[in-house]
């Protein structure tokens with residue numbers, strides 16, 4: 001992968017563009033450089049707990065204008081995947097936060113949640129749910145057992161918070177999977193669906209597309225499996241020391257997006 005011919009950049013959020021509510025230094029200039037270089041970009045986040053609108057507002061608050069078609073979360077990609085690949089799916093039982101249910105409802109699906117068992121659903125979608133209960137696990141298990149398509153948003157078992165690690169989607173998915181005795185189809189990184197949906201949107205190929213991320217085992221691994229470029233920044237989870245033990249090796253490593261912006265500018 002050659003950074004000078006880059007046409008489409010897929011960008012992870014947390015640890016790359018921001019830490020929680022704080023933008024990383026040089027964020028506005030980074031997007032200016034992408035604009036000047038005519039590089040298409042999309043946000044690719046495994047986090048399904050925010051709507052497209054709230055990601056647009058978050059970026060807007062940092063001075064970056066993004067359209068709804070530039071936001072790819074594991075929630076929006078789930079909606080896209082179920083609509084595109086399986087027209088028979090109309091009803092979904094969801095274990096997840098309100099943003100995920102909203103996203104699927106807006107996409108035209110009939111969404112069920114809670115502890116009451118629906119008569120029938122076509123699919124079960126499982127993600128992080130801060131109000132997870134035994135009753136919800138039981139409904140998901142039974143619906144999957146009855147033949148529903150089983151989708152999981154993202155495999156991240158934990159996520160960092162200022163107070164320390166917290167259980168993520170992957171922990172809840174593991175409980176459902178164990179009970180149901182069937183593996184889900186994962187939408188998020190490092191699985192291919194999210195990258196493929198984004199590339200299809202931009203009409204780009206792995207040759208001229210790169211993923212920019214902070215996690216070797218998700219962002220970078222998934223990109224390399226698909227044969228696209230991979231750029232690691234060191235402002236998040238993975239460090240230079242982690243590279244030696246990693247199967248997935250990025251094509252480029254930068255300290256932060258400000259350093260990547262310098263490189264893209266001088267390559268122009």
Ligand SMILES: [Mg+2]
Nearest residue numbers: 012014015214
């Ligand atoms: Mg990240």
